[in-house]
Amino acid sequence: MIQFQQVSKSYPGGFDAIKNLSFEVPDGELVFLAGHSGAGKSTLLKLMAGIEKPSSGAVLLNGQNLARMSRASLPFVRRHIGLIFQDHKILYDRNVFDNVRLPLDIIGFDHAEGRRRVLAALDKVGLAGKEKLNPISLSGGEQQRLCIARAVVHRPSILLADEPTANLDSDYAHDILELFKSFHQVGVTILISAHDESLMADYGRRILRLKHGQFTA
Ligand code: ADP
Ligand code: ADP
Numbered sequence: 001m002i003q004f005q006q007v008s009k010s011y012p013g014g015f016d017a018i019k020n021l022s023f024e025v026p027d028g029e030l031v032f033l034a035g036h037s038g039a040g041k042s043t044l045l046k047l048m049a050g051i052e053k054p055s056s057g058a059v060l061l062n063g064q065n066l067a068r069m070s071r072a073s074l075p076f077v078r079r080h081i082g083l084i085f086q087d088h089k090i091l092y093d094r095n096v097f098d099n100v101r102l103p104l105d106i107i108g109f110d111h112a113e114g115r116r117r118v119l120a121a122l123d124k125v126g127l128a129g130k131e132k133l134n135p136i137s138l139s140g141g142e143q144q145r146l147c148i149a150r151a152v153v154h155r156p157s158i159l160l161a162d163e164p165t166a167n168l169d170s171d172y173a174h175d176i177l178e179l180f181k182s183f184h185q186v187g188v189t190i191l192i193s194a195h196d197e198s199l200m201a202d203y204g205r206r207i208l209r210l211k212h213g214q215f216t217a
Contacts, residue, residue: 001026002048002158002189007057009043009213017043019213020057025191027157030184032200033193035210041193042085044210045160048191049081050074061158079107082156082188084147084164090135096122097131100149107154121149125179141172148176152183159183159190165199173199 002025009018017040025031033041046052047059050066059066061077069077091099100121104114122128125145130138135146144164151159161180165173177192177199184190194200200207209216 001062003060005058005060007047007054007059009047009052010055017213018047021215023208025189027189028187030180030190030205032205032207033191033210034195034197034200034207036195039210040213041210042162045162045191045193049083049160050077079154080157082151082154082159084151084161086162088147090143090146092134092136095131096127096133096135096138096146099135099146100153103150103154117153121153125149141168144168144176148179157188159188161190161192163193163195165194170199177203
């Protein structure tokens with residue numbers, strides 16, 4: 001369960017990106033986050049991942065206040081979260097396999113089991129057979145899939161995706177959303193942001209709509 005309790009976030013300079021938000025996301029829900037550029041979507045997801053700290057209020061993951069957690073325990077919490085963020089860059093000095101393997105190396109995962117996981121994740125996103133390629137040779141859509149494989153390879157229980165369908169044509173965007181749906185079907189809690197709400201309409205899921213850091217109806 002993810003809980004926001006009267007969360008506000010002001011950036012240095014005094015800009016209020018998130019204003020007094022309270023809401024909950026139960027385990028296993030797939031939720032969309034809509035809103036124009038600058039509405040606060042990335043900030044909300046970063047607060048959820050513990051990348052940004054609230055200026056006031058509390059963000060709780062399974063009852064634990066992220067801001068009260070010690071520096072040492074935050075990485076353990078992060079292991080349960082998969083992130084697909086625009087500023088998480090693909091590394092072009094290594095091949096597709098090694099890019100997806102990265103999160104497992106950080107955890108210190110067993111080598112053989114790690115290899116199996118990486119190949120399973122690549123297979124899942126439709127990149128089987130491309131593991132030895134340099135990511136530069138992948139199309140934009142394939143690079144997005146690579147980011148998704150990297151985000152799920154450690155089997156997170158929460159997946160946060162910041163505008164994963166930006167810059168993709170609508171057929172391709174739907175393929176990506178179907179992929180998220182398949183993770184949802186195995187029990188993963190998922191938040192997906194997008195400024196284009198029309199994509200979300202077909203899915204019959206809850207849509208949180210942000211405007212100037214607050215929810216609208
Ligand atoms: P969205 O993801 O909906 O486009 P963001 O959460 O990125 O919205 O941004 C919300 C507001 O906070 C914007 O006005 C943005 O300029 C501001 N903002 C975001 N990150 C920072 C930052 N690191 N420092 C200062 N202002 C920021
Ligand atoms: P296999 O089913 O071949 O044993 P895995 O168990 O490694 O393969 O994972 C199955 C697929 O589901 C993988 O692509 C994995 O990345 C994806 N997945 C992502 N998150 C989860 C999760 N939290 N639980 C289960 N599977 C997940």
